[in-house]
Amino acid sequence: MNFRSSIKSRIIIGFLAFSTLLTTVFAISSITIRQSLQTDLIAQTIQEDLDAYMLRVSGNPQVISEEPVSNNVVGIITTPDNFHLDLPLHYADLDEGTHVLQEDSKTYIVAVNKRHQVDDQPVWGYIKYDISHMGQNNQPLLMAFALMFLVFLLLAYLLAIYVSKKALKPLSKLAAKLENLSNDIHIEPLAPHFHEDEVGQIAKALDAYAQKLTDYVIRDKEFNADVSHELRTPLTVIRSTVELIKSNPKITTKELDRINRIERAAKQSSELTETLLLLAREERKEHPGHERTQPGLIIRSILEGFEPTLKLKPVKTKITENDWLQVKAPESVVSVVLSNLIGNAIKYTTEGTVHIILNKDHIIVEDEGIGVNESELPKLFDRHYRVGKSNSKGSGLGLAIVKRLCDLYNWDIEIKRNNTTGLSAKLTFR
Known part of the structure; x- marks a missing residue:
């Protein structure tokens, strides 16, 4: 049985595919959620640091020279007039809050505060936090997910085998009862x-x-x-x-x-x-003991029955006995097979001789009839197939019966084109 076409293999493949999909979705979702939560947490932290620092600056401008904006990040306090000296100009367009920016192949979280004033002049605060290293932190997590994936795959395979055995046990039992x-x-x-x-x-x-x-x-x-x-x-x-x-x-x-x-x-x-x-x-009926049927005697009896037909057209029959042939089979079976073969040879021969040759283990019936095309030879033993249907009479069952009898007694029957225009039928006994 093809593994891919069996129900058991489909169950196993289904479990493995579902496990692979589930683990992959879980891994991607976990990494994405972790990255998002980490970014949000950092953004919230630096924003809170900036807000607290700017609040102190608004109450005491000396804080700018005394305290750094943050111990963990780069902090810059500037004014709109001096902005170009401290930061790139595109930072001026950032709204208050946190932003994720790409600069020089690095990723930063930038917190912006523009709501405070010193001496009636607006003061802007910025905090930049480099989060490029966060991608490297994902490698251990990916390795953990890869290991978890292999474990899940193995468990899914074992579970699939167990489930398939349980699920297919009634079918196996049914198949066993049918075989017995x-x-x-x-x-x-x-x-x-x-x-x-x-x-x-x-x-x-x-x-x-x-x-x-x-x-x-x-x-x-x-x-x-x-x-x-x-x-x-x-x-x-x-x-x-x-x-x-x-x-x-x-x-x-x-x-x-x-x-x-x-x-x-x-x-x-x-x-x-x-x-x-x-x-x-x-x-399959056979003679008891050592009794045998003699096809030579049967052939002569068959030809006697075709004498009225042979008198109506210039067709002759010739029997050649090269050896004394005996067959371990009922006379009725041998008679039916030979009657059909000889009858067809006489029927489809309009002029000439029908040769019947007896050898040690086979009989050959050759005619000089109309013959058939090479493509029609395999169809001669089909039920209801008739050569030249428009001009032929009969039901097309004779050779089909011959083939079934030969199969029943393990005889070989072969029909082929001979050297003339007709056909040659060879019946081999075993």
């Missing part, structure tokens, strides 16, 4: 093993779906049994009646030929019915 289901038609319900939560709802839905499939399988098996019984009875009657008619010594050769055709058709119908029932049940 038997092939029995009547399976044990899943819902009673789970609580009335989301997993319980899934279990109920699976139970309902399983019940529908069970009903369908039961109906299908009953239908197959009914079809098997109902079709075998009239076919048995037809075959017994044919045997009775053939025993009549007065029957003519022409009538005997027609009776034989009826007998072959009934036999083919019985074989087809038995084979289709095997496919419906997906049941």
Whole structure:
């Protein structure tokens, strides 16, 4: 399973992402608030120092020469007339209060007081406090936040694993019960093993779906049994009646030929019915012991059934037995497979020869028919696919049935274009 697509991985990634976001927001917010509070505190302190000093100056001008403005900062007392001698001119535009200024790659907090007078002349007071060093003080804090981030990330990971195990435990239990289901038609319900939560709802839905499939399988098996019984009875009657008619010594050769055709058709119908029932049940039936089916005899019987068709067009058949081939499979199954392959070869050959070659472990059926394009070859075994649909008759199920029977008995079937215009079908037995 792909780690990124699993629910457990999504829970872990979600916890880690949330922890990362929360820690980052907390760190940024803490540093920002700390910086703001520190700046406000310094501004308030130097403003209070300046206000107290200016109050003393207004009462006693001698204070200017006797006391510094502040012990911690640079303080300047000036007048509007002498301002240009003490401070840069842009300081004159500062309003009373505190300001943050950038000068020479340094940051200052400047407190301004312009509300006092000495000898009826305005006196302005300024205090500058360098706060550039405050950025350096943030480095230990950043290291602390980095360490805290790693700790939070580890805790989030451990918590995510714990939560995912708890959260996914019902799903794992459901998956285990599904894997251990038997092939029995009547399976044990899943819902009673789970609580009335989301997993319980899934279990109920699976139970309902399983019940529908069970009903369908039961109906299908009953239908197959009914079809098997109902079709075998009239076919048995037809075959017994044919045997009775053939025993009549007065029957003519022409009538005997027609009776034989009826007998072959009934036999083919019985074989087809038995084979289709095997496919419906997906049941592989084999001869007991060492009994074998001889495809050579079946092929000759199949060709006898196609004699009326072969008389209507210039098509011949040729059987070449390079080896004596035997197959461990029911005669009905081998007959259905070969009937479809030979029937298609005769059907699509308007003139020429259909070659049937028997080797030690495989049979090749070659025709000189119209053939197909290379792109159509993979589609020949698809249900309802017909070559040249506008001119072709049939349901397109013959080769699909052949493929299913070959899969059931682990045979290999391959159809390819031959050296002529037709096709070559190779059936390999295992």
